[in-house]
Amino acid sequence: MNTFKKIEELRAELLKYRLENKKIGLVPTMGALHHGHISLVEQAKEKSDVVAVSIFVNPTQFNNPEDLEKYPRNIERDLDLLKKAGCDIVFTPEVTEMYAGSHDLKISFGVLENSLEGKFRPGHFSGVGQIVSKLFNIFQPDSAFFGQKDLQQFFIIKKLIDQLCFPIELHMIPTKREDNGLAMSSRNERLTQEEKLEAGLIYQTLKQSAEAILEGTSIHHVIEQANELFEKNERLTLEYFEVVETENFTGISTVSDPKTTALCIAAEIGKVRLIDNLLLNY
Template sequence: MKIVNSIKELKQFLAGERQENRQIGLVPTMGALHEGHLSLVKHCVEENEICVVSIFVNPTQFNDKRDLETYPRTLEKDCALLEPTGCKYVFAPTVEEMYPEPDNRTFDFGTVSQVMEGAKRPGHFNGVAQIVSKLFYAVEPDNAYFGEKDFQQIAVIRAMVKQLNIPVKIKDCPIIREADGLALSSRNTRLTPELRQKAPLIARTLKESTTFASAKSVQEVIGYVVKTINSDPDMEVEYYEIVDGNTLESIKNWSDTNFPVGCITVYCGEVRLIDNIKYK
């Protein structure tokens, strides 16, 4: 496994791999790796001859400076986790390497980037599009792997790939959860032991809501989820929306879509956690 810090060096290595007709897969990450990331790496290794994992905390997608400052950075530990996986290259650039000058590109992906996270975190998805497109141009992967926990992000990246005409297949992989249901996230490390005990309420409530959704209206299901989670004084739902899984437009009736997905963001103490669930 090689650790590469420059785009030029990475391109040189990958040019050699392409000359041998090896298929290349990319797993973009911000580090602080956990089993969720490693499941993406596993898919990548199984489906491609060459697996590249990028580790880069991207400043342009943080609309909260404090969130950027507190985001965990554990490169040495991350590389130790990747070593036995079959990953061939770790691309770990500096901010200066990825942004030698300011990236002033602005993207318009319509609804998929304007609702939910797009509304609550202005500029977030524009920053995601900036960095992911830069990574795609640097690596030129055949396939790129993303976790379904970031459901809206995948929709944005699909829209970006289409808009920029980038020849890469976007592969979405299932959410990996702890035994108690909590969706794996690098942010979970910031939960106090007490809050870590409470956080599984999110997944538990979402799962429970699927058991009676067909007998209730969309609004009744949303009301149940929000009320149940907010009943814990340490938890606060920022939003819970049930949307069409393709367009991400909110639905009013179950008949509005054949792909209803519930997307939620909850503050557990000061830690912002996201999750989602499919209703059919």
């Protein structure tokens, strides 16, 4: 496994593989890796000749400076996990490498960025679009792999690929979960064991709500029930719970197609913000 910090050195290495007509699969991450990330690497290995992973905590997608400061970092552990997973290339740039000079570029994703995560985290998706575009230009991968846990982000990136004509095949990998259903996330490292157990309510709510909708319960009633569940919990605070169309991530009152319907949730526990989702036809 080769590790690079400089863009030009990485590009030179990737060119060697391209000249051999080898397919490159990219897994962008912000580090603090867990089994969910490794599942992305495993899928990339199945579908690519060369697996490349980036580790970069991107400052432009954080609207909360405290969240950026407290974001978990453990590069030595990350590199050890990636080596064991059979990763070929790791890119670990400094902020000055990725954002040399000014970085005032803004990317708008229209209605898709103004709902749910975009609404509660202004500027977040512009930052995501900015860094993912940079990584796509640097790596020029044949395919890229993202987790379903960040479902809205996945569709943001899909729009980026479609509208900017990146010749990249995009793959969404199912969310990996703890035994109680809690979605694996780097932010989970900031939770106590007790908080992790309590946070299982997030997935429980998603699953029960999806089953209720499929059985004919109205979306309005399902949302009311979800809010009541969280109101009874003293430590978990519900930020939003919505049933949306994945085309634009705006709320719906009736289901037109289960395949394009998602239940999305954000909640806070112990000053840690957690998000999760479930596709209705899971």
